[in-house]
Amino acid sequence: MEEITPFREEDLEEVVKVYLEGYKGLEEYSYTDERDVKSYINWLLRRDKENFLVLRLKGKIVGFIAGDDHWFSKRERSLVGAIHEIVIKPKYQGRGYGKRLMLEMLKRFKEKKLKKAELWVGEENYRAINFYKSLGFKESGRFSIWIRMVKDLA
Numbered sequence: 001m002e003e004i005t006p007f008r009e010e011d012l013e014e015v016v017k018v019y020l021e022g023y024k025g026l027e028e029y030s031y032t033d034e035r036d037v038k039s040y041i042n043w044l045l046r047r048d049k050e051n052f053l054v055l056r057l058k059g060k061i062v063g064f065i066a067g068d069d070h071w072f073s074k075r076e077r078s079l080v081g082a083i084h085e086i087v088i089k090p091k092y093q094g095r096g097y098g099k100r101l102m103l104e105m106l107k108r109f110k111e112k113k114l115k116k117a118e119l120w121v122g123e124e125n126y127r128a129i130n131f132y133k134s135l136g137f138k139e140s141g142r143f144s145i146w147i148r149m150v151k152d153l154a
Helices: 009-022 034-051 097-111 126-134
Strands: 002-006 052-057 060-073 078-088 116-122 138-143 146-152
Touching: 002 097, 009 034, 009 060, 009 078, 034 052, 034 060, 034 078, 052 097, 060 097, 060 116, 078 097, 097 116, 097 126, 116 126, 126 146
Parallel strands: 078 116
Antiparallel strands: 002 052, 052 060, 060 078, 116 146, 138 146
């Protein structure tokens, strides 16, 4: 039984573990110290707790997404729906769970009348880049080791 639920305070430790497991092999794009990950998760929650969702299978968290429906994009010069983070445990990847989380977040952004979604992805995170492209995101610039991707929502 799978379900998408809002983040709860008691989810923090499990979400940290999912994050660290999900970024194995991609450490150059992530925090690697548990304390730093907790600080980052707390920043995400302060940005937009309402759009921090976890995916549970049989009660266990196997992935999460942190969106932000009030992010001002300097490049767009307007508010956009930002995907700050999406992580699925490696053994659950490729089963549609990331797509379910992403579609739920994009639906929320559309309900807020946002016209664009944006995210940044590591330039060598090819699996994620292809995943985002499959959902209609397009490359729209680079900064250092990061690729900016955007999707029209209107």
